[in-house]
Amino acid sequence: MGDVHGIQYIVNENVKRVRNMGVSTDFLDKNVVDKVRNFHKSFPEYEMTPLQSLSELAKRLGVRDIWVKDESYRFGLNAFKVLGGSYAVGRYLAEKLNMDISELSFETLKAKEIRERLGEITFVTATDGNHGKGIAWAARQLGQKAVVFMPKGSSIIRLNNIKNEGAEATITDLNYDDAVRLSSKYADEHNGILIQDSAWKGYEEIPTWIMQGYTTLIDEAIGQIKAEGKGKPTHVFLQAGVGSFAGSVLGYLEAIFGPDRPITTIVEPNEAACIFKSVKENDGKPHGVTGYMPTIMAGLACGEPSTVAWEILKDYADMYISCPDSLAARGMRILGNPLGDDPKVISGESGAVGLGIASLILQGDHFEEIAEKLNINKDSKILLISTEGDTDPESYREIVWDGMYPSF
Incomplete structure (x- = not known):
């Protein structure tokens, strides 16, 4: 373990580099991924998001290649989260119809006769913004309802974006994890269906579906890199909140490449580093961060690791880093002010x-x-x-234009 200028890191001395030594990632293997991608391809809005090659930046920093997968283009929603939420909703509806998801397209689920068979369903979730917007969008597309709870300090702009998708949405006075508990209670009391990307004992099936949904983006990225004739990446940096996104990508890399997967680093904000804390405790169990988590990385301001994701991150990540908000701001400014002919990427704080x-x-x-x-x-x-664009444009301008959270 080390600490440099407020950046703490832990090397995973127990990382599993022998196939079948760690937790199974079969639920993220190629057969599953193909099924997920086929479902997403059935959306009229589906297009692969860009993989931007930052060759000038790579030269400046002394490496061969740097790629950025730009999820701000995903379905016109400015963030990747809809991939997980929409697939989980699709899986739930397929189960309700006693069908396999491979038999159902998104367009089929929108059909009048299918909606009549399903009846009225209310999907419930907690979110800082992007996940809730994705659930609200999917529910509206399918003629269903969504109820969304947001943690204290959430962006009004993100709240209104969710409402604009037709959901009932409110900002609570709770932190993220307590907002999740409120959502679960609301779903139980109102016959709703909780669609949450965090997993805990007794609630792991739907979060697993969400993780499977996220694999579309990494499968696209690996294919795009191969199409450039570059093989595969040697290193991947993955940001983590509850860990579902990072666990999904890392689990995919393990399932596809095994011991030859890229060296993977998990990155979290200092104020909400629940994966880092869990590794630091060194007892193999997930540990939560409690209280208010005032980080600009709102999408990562989560205090309790997903139990499904934790097992993957524990076994297969190579390093864990906890860092200050200034590092997110630095990344936003670099991406927004490219070198030479490098493309510009509009990336939000968590992205x-x-x-x-x-x-x-x-x-x-x-x-x-x-x-x-x-x-x-x-x-x-x-x-x-x-993972997101400027989902809060005012915050984006304060950081990129006005120099909020300067680098040290």
Whole structure:
């Protein structure tokens, strides 16, 4: 474990690099992923999101390649979360219809006769914004209802974006994890269906479906890299809240590549580093962060790890990093102000933190030890995923235009 300028890191000394030594990732294997992607391809809005190659930045930082998967283009919703939520909703409806998801397209689920068979359903969730917007969008598309609870301090803009999708949405005076508990209670009391990406004992099936839904983006990215003739990335940086997104991507990489998967680093904000805390405790169990979590990375402001994701992150991640908000701001500014002919990427706070920390490690001063432990060098090929665009435009401008949260 180390600490450099407020950046804490832990190397996973117990990382599993022998196939079948860690928790099973079969639920994220190619057969499952193909089924998920076929469902997403049935959406009229489906297009692969761009994989942006930042070749000039790679030269500046001394590595072979840097790619950024830009999820701001996903279904016109400015974030990736809809992939998990829509697939989980689809899986739930398929089960209710006694059908396999492979037999149902999104368009079929929108059909009048299907809606009549299903009856009225209310999907319930807690969110900082992106997940709730995705659930609200899917519910509206399918002629169903959505109720969304948001934690204290959530963006009014994100709240209104959810309401604009037809959902009943409110900002509570609770932190994220308590908002999840409120959502669960509401669903129980109002015959609703909880669609939450966090898992706990007794609630793991739907979060597993959500994780499967997220695999569309990493399967696209690996295919796009192969199409460039670049093989596969050597390093991946994944941001984590409850860990479902990071666990999904890492689980996919383990299922597809096994011991030859990329070296993977999990990144969290200092104020909500529940995965980091769980690793630090070193007892193999997930541990929560309690209280208010005032980070600009609202999508990562989660205090309790998903039980399904935790097992994957515990076994297969190579390093865990906890960092200040300034690293997210740094990543946003780098992506928004590209070098040379590199494309511009509009990335929000939770989307840009991976590049923020990677760029700092690669610049050298004071961070050589981290780079050495990650085996980053001139031949490294780094994949980052910008999970959201400017979902709060006012905050985006304060950071990128006005220099809020300056780098140290």
